[in-house]
Amino acid sequence: MRSAGCRGLLYCLRVMRTSLVFFFAALAFGGCAPAHQASLEPASARARYFGDTTPPAENVLTFNLGAEPEMFDPSVAVGQPDGRVCRILFEGLTREDPRTLEPLPGQAYRWDITPDGLTYTFHLRPHLTWSDGRPITADDFRWSWLRVLRPETASRYAGLIFPIVNAEAFNKGTIHDERLVGIEATDDSTLTVRLAAPTAYFLYLTQFYTCLPVPRWAIEKHGNRWTRPENIVCNGPFRLAWWRQNDHFEFVRNPRYWDAAHVKLDRIMAYPVEDLNTSTNLYKAGVFDWNPSGYIPSQFIPYLRDYADFRHGNYQGIYFYSINVTRKPLDNPWVRRALNYAVDREAIANDLLKRSRDPWGNFTPSGYPGYTHPPAITFDPAKARECLARAGYPGGKGFPKISILFNTSEDHRRIAEAIQAMWKRELSIDVELSNQEWGSYLQATSALQYDVARRSWIGDYLDPNTFLACYVTGDGNNRTGWSNPRYDALIRSAAVELDAEKRLAILRDAEALLLEEGPVIPIYHYSTNELVKPYVRGIYQTPLDIHPLTYVWIDRQWQHRASEPPVATAIPARARREHGR
Amino acid sequence: MTSLLIRRVLLMVPTLWVIATLTFFMIHAAPGGPFQSEREIPEAAKQQLNAKYGLDRPLGEQYVSFLIHAVRFDFGPSYKFPARQVREIILEALPVSAELAGWALLLALVFGVPFGVLAAVKQNQRLDYAAMGAALAGVSVPNFVLGPALVLGLSLTLFLFPPALWQGPMSRVLPVATLATAYVAYIARLTRAGMLEVLRQDYIRTARAKGLSERAVVFKHALKLGILPVVSYLGPAAARVVMGSIVIETIFSVPGLGRYLVNAAFNRDYTLVMGEVLFYATMLMVLNLIIDVAYTRLDPRVEAA
Numbered sequence: 100m101r102s103a104g105c106r107g108l109l110y111c112l113r114v115m116r117t118s119l120v121f122f123f124a125a126l127a128f129g130g131c132a133p134a135h136q137a138s139l140e141p142a143s144a145r146a147r148y149f150g151d152t153t154p155p156a157e158n159v160l161t162f163n164l165g166a167e168p169e170m171f172d173p174s175v176a177v178g179q180p181d182g183r184v185c186r187i188l189f190e191g192l193t194r195e196d197p198r199t200l201e202p203l204p205g206q207a208y209r210w211d212i213t214p215d216g217l218t219y220t221f222h223l224r225p226h227l228t229w230s231d232g233r234p235i236t237a238d239d240f241r242w243s244w245l246r247v248l249r250p251e252t253a254s255r256y257a258g259l260i261f262p263i264v265n266a267e268a269f270n271k272g273t274i275h276d277e278r279l280v281g282i283e284a285t286d287d288s289t290l291t292v293r294l295a296a297p298t299a300y301f302l303y304l305t306q307f308y309t310c311l312p313v314p315r316w317a318i319e320k321h322g323n324r325w326t327r328p329e330n331i332v333c334n335g336p337f338r339l340a341w342w343r344q345n346d347h348f349e350f351v352r353n354p355r356y357w358d359a360a361h362v363k364l365d366r367i368m369a370y371p372v373e374d375l376n377t378s379t380n381l382y383k384a385g386v387f388d389w390n391p392s393g394y395i396p397s398q399f400i401p402y403l404r405d406y407a408d409f410r411h412g413n414y415q416g417i418y419f420y421s422i423n424v425t426r427k428p429l430d431n432p433w434v435r436r437a438l439n440y441a442v443d444r445e446a447i448a449n450d451l452l453k454r455s456r457d458p459w460g461n462f463t464p465s466g467y468p469g470y471t472h473p474p475a476i477t478f479d480p481a482k483a484r485e486c487l488a489r490a491g492y493p494g495g496k497g498f499p500k501i502s503i504l505f506n507t508s509e510d511h512r513r514i515a516e517a518i519q520a521m522w523k524r525e526l527s528i529d530v531e532l533s534n535q536e537w538g539s540y541l542q543a544t545s546a547l548q549y550d551v552a553r554r555s556w557i558g559d560y561l562d563p564n565t566f567l568a569c570y571v572t573g574d575g576n577n578r579t580g581w582s583n584p585r586y587d588a589l590i591r592s593a594a595v596e597l598d599a600e601k602r603l604a605i606l607r608d609a610e611a612l613l614l615e616e617g618p619v620i621p622i623y624h625y626s627t628n629e630l631v632k633p634y635v636r637g638i639y640q641t642p643l644d645i646h647p648l649t650y651v652w653i654d655r656q657w658q659h660r661a662s663e664p665p666v667a668t669a670i671p672a673r674a675r676r677e678h679g680r
Numbered sequence: 681m682t683s684l685l686i687r688r689v690l691l692m693v694p695t696l697w698v699i700a701t702l703t704f705f706m707i708h709a710a711p712g713g714p715f716q717s718e719r720e721i722p723e724a725a726k727q728q729l730n731a732k733y734g735l736d737r738p739l740g741e742q743y744v745s746f747l748i749h750a751v752r753f754d755f756g757p758s759y760k761f762p763a764r765q766v767r768e769i770i771l772e773a774l775p776v777s778a779e780l781a782g783w784a785l786l787l788a789l790v791f792g793v794p795f796g797v798l799a800a801v802k803q804n805q806r807l808d809y810a811a812m813g814a815a816l817a818g819v820s821v822p823n824f825v826l827g828p829a830l831v832l833g834l835s836l837t838l839f840l841f842p843p844a845l846w847q848g849p850m851s852r853v854l855p856v857a858t859l860a861t862a863y864v865a866y867i868a869r870l871t872r873a874g875m876l877e878v879l880r881q882d883y884i885r886t887a888r889a890k891g892l893s894e895r896a897v898v899f900k901h902a903l904k905l906g907i908l909p910v911v912s913y914l915g916p917a918a919a920r921v922v923m924g925s926i927v928i929e930t931i932f933s934v935p936g937l938g939r940y941l942v943n944a945a946f947n948r949d950y951t952l953v954m955g956e957v958l959f960y961a962t963m964l965m966v967l968n969l970i971i972d973v974a975y976t977r978l979d980p981r982v983e984a985a
Binding site: 167169170172175177250251252253254255257258270271323324326327343344345346347370371372373374376377380381383384386536537538539541542543545574575576578 | 720760828930
């Protein structure tokens with residue numbers, strides 16, 4: 100949920116420092132002896148690790164939270180750090196499988212879905228309690244979700260639960276009676292949710308942080324100070340013991356969590372370290388056990404590939420260029436196609452970015468179960484020239500100068516320069532580059548004050564809809580001015596299609612249309628690049644970069660174990676059996 | 681003396697008002713606002729947020745309300761961290777920055793002044809060249825180069841100190857050393873220059889002629905005046921060290937004031953920007969006032985005018 104743009108704190112400073120650290124790091128890596136190699140089993144014997152591999156003496160996980168969370172009140176939380184903290188402290192009706200992120204029973208041990216896909220009935224586990232000992236009831240969930248929808252809460256993610264009957268009207272203030280909203284606590288342990296349209300991904304929403312339950316009495320007593328360590332009440336595997344802004348969070352195990360018996364970590368220490376070099380240094384020195392994705396300087400990645408504790412995987416995000424179709428000559432689809440075919444994605448991902456990203460010619464990322472992509476846009480200079488000629492600019496003659504807008508960052512500039520050169524070489528058109536700091540850049544893209552702009556999009560849940568829905572007419576995330584009635588109709592019909600296969604086929608058609616019309620130029624697929632110490636068990640590479648920490652543990656015998664222990668240890672068998680109906 | 685103090689304190693009020701007004705309108709004029717992100721916030725939610733924080737009122741009205749509250753050092757909640765008051769954020773981060781700054785200034789004086797005196801006394805001798813060469817290097821090497829170099833050498837290779845974070849006495853060493861280096865060097869150069877000027881003066885010749893020992897001449901008579909440039913430099917230096925160690929706080933992940941300042945401007949966190957700017961301005965003026973008072977005590981030639 101993090102905006103993928105580089106926030107660029109002192110970015111020029113970082114560039115200068117990175118090159119220096121990079122130079123030293125290259126020296127240091129060369130001399131870095133593989134740690135702890137004496138008398139090992141084959142599995143880990145030949146492996147080289149980046150830095151210290153001594154497990155901590157206690158059952159404590161220390162990691163980089165990335166940035167200071169803006170707010171970790173789940174109902175209003177927005178960014179990735181906020182979400183990480185919320186997931187440690189709270190648990191929803193469902194919760195993520197740590198490997199696949201598929202919904203597992205959480206506070207609800209089972210649920211029923213009516214055949215029309217419109218009514219969900221959740222049954223809470225018996226004897227659930229908050230961290231202060233109060234019982235958790237279905238009404239806590241009802242109250243929490245209504246709180247998300249109340250206009251005075253001003254939750255930025257309220258839109259996520261608009262599939263619920265009357266949720267949108269209640270949020271916009273057109274109805275004021277909360278009983279009209281389709282959330283009902285039929286008794287203390289049963290929550291019934293009625294949806295306005297079948298929503299294939301609804302169980303993913305019930306584990307998203309916006310839908311986590313919050314303690315009504317603590318909020319009514321302390322107002323927005325209820326998340327202070329001395330006031331907070333939670334229902335997740337850990338509770339908050341200490342916090343100082345920009346310093347660190349200390350979480351301790353919550354003995355009142357329903358599955359506390361299987362929680363092995365006693366404490367979690369989370370530090371908000373924004374600087375990528377600092378974060379990687381702390382990992383190398385053995386202070387951090389886990390350096391999550393996004394906190395390794397990109398220049399380090401080619402070197403880190405040789406280390407066994409480095410993980411590279413797909414991340415559900417796309418880096419792309421957005422085209423303002425309200426401006427000439429970009430209103431002409433042939434011009435947009437020409438620009439699209441003239442981008443050599445392989446060269447950018449492999450040469451410029453040193454394979455730290457994967458070239459990508461589709462608008463939806465990989466990894467959606469059951470979804471097949473339409474044909475990707477490829478690099479085809481001949482076709483690009485042909486398209487440009489059809490648009491009325493043969494050989495680029497008479498093509499007005501356009502500009503590429505990006506937010507100030509060295510990486511964005513390098514990519515923009517590469518694309519500028521490609522368009523010049525293949526299409527003989529002139530492009531100028533313009534960069535703006537973050538706030539101005541956001542304003543310019545929202546207000547359509549650009550020709551071509553760098554953008555990126557990170558999915559919210561595991562479904563292509565989280566990408567494609569942005570391009571319906573007038574959507575706030577569209578930001579291209581592009582509008583196509585057929586596309587809007589496809590997205591609408593997918594939303595009400597009950598058959599999963601048919602629904603994905605409709606979305607595939609929509610994506611094909613989007614690529615054909617070209618308001619976007621996909622460039623690369625985001626990746627996760629993270630460092631996890633070999634003794635940390637239970638943190639898996641996942642496409643949303645979400646990592647439930649409930650069952651993570653410190654393995655002091657890691658050198659004598661091949662890799663991960665059997666699944667049953669990581670997820671209690673009970674939970675697997677009870678999984679849905 | 682008292683009239684000087686009163687006049688200077690009274691002068692602070694219009695100065696702060698001008699700073700507050702300029703900053704207020706400049707930050708509000710910057711494109712965008714506090715509630716924007718790469719992911720569009722629905723129009724309804726944006727209106728709800730603006731209403732919640734009073735940003736839907738006319739700018740003039742917001743300005744008046746801001747001034748009324750600012751007088752009591754109350755800036756309201758931060759927009760970026762809405763669960764926290766700006767005052768709370770500043771008061772929590774201040775001790776950390778003050779500690780970092782305190783150690784760095786102490787180090788700068790303890791090393792800078794003796795080096796400067798030594799260099800002045802041994803002018804144009806090998807010791808002078810060595811000390812001034814080192815000082816030149818210290819001033820020239822930026823802290824974003826020195827910091828990572830120290831981390832690589834002392835932390836990641838020799839494992840003497842933690843590479844970052846603010847926990848325990850050992851974690852103070854690298855950030856303080858990095859921050860202090862430039863100030864050690866600058867103070868050494870200032871002391872040397874001040875001392876050289878003083879040592880040429882008549883009253884020093886008189887002191888020598890009286891048969892005083894060289895040690896007494898240097899430390900009892902010359903240093904008292906020779907150190908004046910350093911004293912006047914300490915005021916702005918102290919303020920800069922407290923607020924301006926942004927680079928150090930980022931490299932070493934120190935939870936101080938500096939880290940907020942830049943990010944607050946980037947995030948258009950209006951209240952936090954106003955709080956930090958006014959706090960910084962006040963601190964700068966107070967420190968300068970203290971230095972001026974100290975000056976009149978140290979140098980009888982300066983009149984308490």
